[in-house]
Amino acid sequence: MSTKLVPTPGQTVGPFYGYALPFEKDNELLPPGFPGSIRLQGTVYDGAGHTIPDAILEIWQPDADGNVVQRTGSLVRDGYTFTGWGRGAVGNSGVFTFTTVNPGPTKPGAAPFISVALFARGLTNRLFTRIYLPEDTEALANDPLLSSLDPERRKTLIARRDPDGGLTWDIRLQGGDETVFLDFQ
């Protein structure tokens, strides 16, 4: 093994990603209405409580059975292949939407979650966070990350279940209910 190299710094995604990063069906990990599909939606807020119109998110998750998918084809969605990865820019009102499936637990008893990378104009480097499903309260209580957090902060990582079976999860970059962002180093 060679010696450790110093990582290249990140930079803001800037305001002009809109003609470059989005692609057709980027936020549809499965087509809307596909059996088992759900809507995942939320709003991105800044420190003044205003919605952010120029953020872009990526989600990365296991399939409904908790398997990590290693299939290509995300950029050319065929309507059937679930790759586990999607990209969604917010609209003018700061709202993002994905069509996906509920992730399964990757091992027995693990709390299922969706991994998130957030980019925005004004955000100097990407932020990582997680979206946990709300149902398995025992798994949530045993989760190493969640159990390391104060109850108030912990809530920011757990999605709400919508009446239609979808998930709602908002991002707050600052403030009392600031979303927990992660450092993996």
Place this chain on the structure above:
Amino acid sequence: MPEDINAELESEELVPPAEPKAAHQPLDKAIESQADLSAEINAMGEAYRRALKDGAQPETQPRLDYPPYRSSILRHPTKSLQHADPETIELFSPAFGHQDVHALESDLTIQHNGEPLGERIIVSGKVLDGDGRPVAGQLVEIWQANSSGRYIHKRDQHPAPIDPNFTGIGRCITGPDGSYRFITIKPGAYPWKNHLNAWRPAHIHFSLFGAEFTQRIITQMYFPGDQLFPLDPIYQTIVDQDARDRLVATYDHSLTEPEWALGYNWDIVLTGPKRTWTENEAYGDAGDEE
């Protein structure tokens, strides 16, 4: 600092605000000079260099909280990032392959009927992980302004000409040795509204995936010797000079092709890895045959 920074910033960068807001800030209050900004940038740089002398660890990433980049003021987390050990899904990365990206997408000069204007360049290098292993078979995306400093994006209102033969987006899949190569046009510097007479140094946006989602990064590549470096609050969000230098490509005459294009080399090192690798994965055998 103005009280309603948000309303002011959004109008400054010509981004339509999400909701109608009371425009109670007089326009001229938004005008800050480069001298004002440079004083802030230099003060933060001085403080950092003093801290280094006193034994602080060198910083390697941009500061999330960097007030000279005005748009960051309301958009940086105020609480420390929470340490987490990456779990299963985070120790893998989405897979991309030649099904996703056509080989010609790496040439930004052939996307229209005619040749784009400007200085044709080759930008090439390797994507490596922190152990120096090549990141093979992964997606690299780039986007940039044209040679006049104009983005095709509808929100770019810089009165420089659009080039009908240049869109400014490219993609490729890294080779077995982690290599990538783009043919493009050298982008121009362009003005923005952070402060009065703010100009971004010429740059190309790069989006990179590693073998693990925790290695995901979006960054910007710059060109050597740019006189705008000390003035630019985005480049300066990285306070460490060695770290900033890692975003600057090297002119490489061995990449230059005679009577065709100038060559620049830029290698990218991702964080990690955190996962224990098998030999096959390290050479990217998996993932491309779906």
